[in-house]
Amino acid sequence: MERWDRVGRKAAYGAALALSPYLLIKVSWVIGSLVGVLPIGEGFGLAAWVALNTVTIGMAAIGIALALALVRPWGMRIPGALVALCSWVGSGFLVSVLPFLLVGALRSAGGDAGGDAVGGAGGGGDDPALPVWEGVLLEFSFVGMGLGLALAVPAYLRRRWPDAFAGRVGDGPRAVAPWAGVVGVVGGVIPGLVWLYWAAGGTLGIAHPAERNTDGYVLGAVWGFWALAGSVAIWTMARARPARLPRWIPLTFGWVGSGSLFAWSAWKLPLLLIVAMARPAGVTPPEDLTVALALHLCAVVAGAAMIRTLVRTRVGTRVGTGVGTPTRLA
Template identity: 60%
Template structure:
């Protein structure tokens, strides 16, 4: 067992362990609300609250299962396609927001405590909020190390060698995914820098909105550059694992986050509920999220096909 495998195994167990408190907290919320022992979250009815938290229980259970699959022997026997897809979506959700978590914490600490509370519920104690935050951060950090180690162990040829070593990928792969991803990223970075074109409600923008727009804009550009490099095999002599890992994380970010935001944006555009609004123009936001989902999926397909020739890995 080499250093990669040892690090990946420790990280996988750590990721699974980090999410256990979140799972238990969510189970207690559902059970407590059904038994009348805990209040439901502000703005929710009991049924909606139970359904929402039951869904997050399922997501947490799936996350723990994926983490264990990356380290246990049975994980090597699981069909590759569903495991890769679940891991890709999971890392796309968690890993790219780690910079936002760090930057947000630093800026909040510099500005002092905020007066607003969590929208999870009227009586959630601080220790629960801390455990939830630790769970997401721990899962994200764990997957960031465990998943590349697992992929390298199961499909070593995809990460071996360097770009241009006889495995430049297929020149028939269209460049539109990288171009669309870069265009979406530039729009998000423009908004993060304070641009107002396409923003319907500038007053609704806050620090978190600017940070998230900037973080996801950067990841979109990283995904476009990395997937282009992995598929085209350039710049030559760069270790192949670098664009593969960065392309994986960036494309997952595009697909997962925009796939989650797109239905919510469409709901706001169609139903126009009172008291709920986004800063950006809803039609433009929906177009951007749809483009991001398509580009992210196309990048994943390109990365899967961009393998070196067998002779180049010997």
């Protein structure tokens, strides 16, 4: 077994282990709130609190199952499209925001517990409902899962679809026309530029400037970077230029960038819709809701269009023949 594969397998087990505290904490929050021994999160009713945390419990369970599927023999027997979809969404959620998660983990370790970035249900460092040790474990789960996926997913994909990572961008004939990635590229560039503009301090489209904070600036910068990086990668794959660029480079950036666009915006859209319709007390996003909803809808469509272009791209030649083969990721 080659060294990279061994690293990927260990990372998969580490990711599953790292996410276990998150799952256990969320289960304890639901059970504790139902029996009245734990407080409900600020700004939530009992039903909303239980529903939101139940969703994140399901997400955590899927994440652990995914990590194990990336390393156990039965993971190779699961339909490729299902594993690829879960890996794509999981990578988009966690790998794309690793810098933010690492900063949050350091802050939590110093006593400033960050919020629940993925679940959206945690309190901040000033929330008495969230002890510091819980904040540290939550951040540890995110960072551990993100780092684990960053190593385990490529190793799994290389085992299952080895031709996808071989060769260079210009090898063999293209399976898609150069314009096929236009929708995804344009749809990714628009929100990417806006998020970077907001991260740089821009105020156009910001309805409540006083609600902006450091976490928002950092997340905006991370989302903007991956939106643009994914757009460039997909355009490179669709055009097959530059022809001598190793294929794994745009494949990786396109995979994570499109996943980040789709996963985060698919998560933010329903939350913003709830805010727009219910106007819950104490919840005031800094962005104009109409602008934010339009951007996240654009990002969801762009992410889906990008991954469609990526998996339809002809990615390799048969070894020893020079004949192009349409190796797909799903």
